Amino acid sequence: MIRAARQRLLFMAFSLRRGGAERVTTTLLRHLAALQRYDLHLALLEPEGPFLDQIPECVMVHGIGTRRIMPSLSRIYRLLDELRPDVVFSNGFPINLLTTSLKPFLRSSPRLVLREVNVLDVLLRRGLSRVVLQQVARRTFRAADAVICQSDFMQDDLRTGLNLDPRKLVTIFNPVDFEAIAEQALGANPYSEHGPGPHVLGVGHLAHKKGFDRVLDAFPLLRNRAPTARLWLVGDGPEAESLQRQTEHLGLNDCVTLVGPSDNPYAWMRHADLFVLASRHEGTPNVLLEAIACGAPIVVVDHPGGTREVMQRTGQEWRIVSDLSAWDPCWFERPPATALAHARSFLDVSHVARQYLAVLDNAAPQREAA
Numbered sequence: 001m002i003r004a005a006r007q008r009l010l011f012m013a014f015s016l017r018r019g020g021a022e023r024v025t026t027t028l029l030r031h032l033a034a035l036q037r038y039d040l041h042l043a044l045l046e047p048e049g050p051f052l053d054q055i056p057e058c059v060m061v062h063g064i065g066t067r068r069i070m071p072s073l074s075r076i077y078r079l080l081d082e083l084r085p086d087v088v089f090s091n092g093f094p095i096n097l098l099t100t101s102l103k104p105f106l107r108s109s110p111r112l113v114l115r116e117v118n119v120l121d122v123l124l125r126r127g128l129s130r131v132v133l134q135q136v137a138r139r140t141f142r143a144a145d146a147v148i149c150q151s152d153f154m155q156d157d158l159r160t161g162l163n164l165d166p167r168k169l170v171t172i173f174n175p176v177d178f179e180a181i182a183e184q185a186l187g188a189n190p191y192s193e194h195g196p197g198p199h200v201l202g203v204g205h206l207a208h209k210k211g212f213d214r215v216l217d218a219f220p221l222l223r224n225r226a227p228t229a230r231l232w233l234v235g236d237g238p239e240a241e242s243l244q245r246q247t248e249h250l251g252l253n254d255c256v257t258l259v260g261p262s263d264n265p266y267a268w269m270r271h272a273d274l275f276v277l278a279s280r281h282e283g284t285p286n287v288l289l290e291a292i293a294c295g296a297p298i299v300v301v302d303h304p305g306g307t308r309e310v311m312q313r314t315g316q317e318w319r320i321v322s323d324l325s326a327w328d329p330c331w332f333e334r335p336p337a338t339a340l341a342h343a344r345s346f347l348d349v350s351h352v353a354r355q356y357l358a359v360l361d362n363a364a365p366q367r368e369a370a
Helices: 020-035 050-054 068-083 093-105 130-142 154-162 178-184 213-226 239-247 268-269 286-293 307-313 337-347 349-363
Strands: 007-013 038-044 061-062 087-091 109-114 146-149 169-171 197-204 230-234 256-260 276-278 297-302
Touching: 007 020, 007 068, 007 146, 020 050, 020 213, 020 286, 020 349, 038 068, 038 286, 038 297, 050 213, 068 093, 068 337, 087 093, 093 109, 093 130, 109 349, 130 154, 146 349, 154 169, 154 256, 154 307, 178 213, 178 268, 178 286, 178 337, 197 213, 213 230, 213 239, 239 256, 268 286, 276 286, 286 307, 286 337, 297 307, 307 337
Parallel strands: 007 038, 007 087, 038 061, 087 109, 109 146, 146 169, 197 230, 197 276, 230 256, 276 297
Antiparallel strands: none
């Protein structure tokens, strides 16, 4: 009897520390493992992070052990040469570049599915000249069998900026496990012992691109109108100390708290009076999708990327603003149930997993085994 053999699928990522790309990788692997369609492998440059415990036992994890370019190249080459995957799913431009540069030297010829997490302008700010980086990026994406973009904005951005074949580009929004988030969001109200608020929340990596400094700069204007307002920043990152100094400089020590990282930010989102996304640019921010899943009132400072599409498709485009100075009272109104229903229609993890499966199945070569 002839039956189809399971395809060998290798995921490539930096690590499984906290972050949007790491959460997407973990979520997809869990759902693909449940389908038992693929022989699943995961290669991590640094095999560590809190999401590592969530990887199913059936997924073989391979630790590369270094982020340095030359050692990474040789170790990834050996893994690819020994494992001979049918499909390599690479996540993020640096690893996309490493993977595509090795493909011509492999004895096997795996199909490459690349997922990009940044808009093109960000990809071209990596220390080399913009012209050189543009050429490198063009060759990287042209070597792929498929490129997954997190929004139509990103797809158009890559297609026009790098002159890519539109048939290779696929828009798939990031997956959201609404049931798991709803369950975790049932935790106690973290603001209950800290006054009437309003309690304003920012969540994410404390880095310049996330714009938390802009929230701090605008927060005194809210305090002038609402003296009991408090701001909570959940996350860690390279700008933690500078944000603390900015807090002190603005005289906000009594009403701003840098909470630090949290394995479960969902109770913070569910009970917040306002969730603020002040990023300077994004692909499609997972933290926004999770805040929508928690039913939080949201305000977004306009920026390039897929955020506008998400807000449009959930009926909340009016919550996108040019700056935070107005602190409009309508921002603090809870969104209608239709916003969550619209979000489920295109973000639910089962729906997104089927979209990924379609891309992976299309990329995978057909094999038969006795």
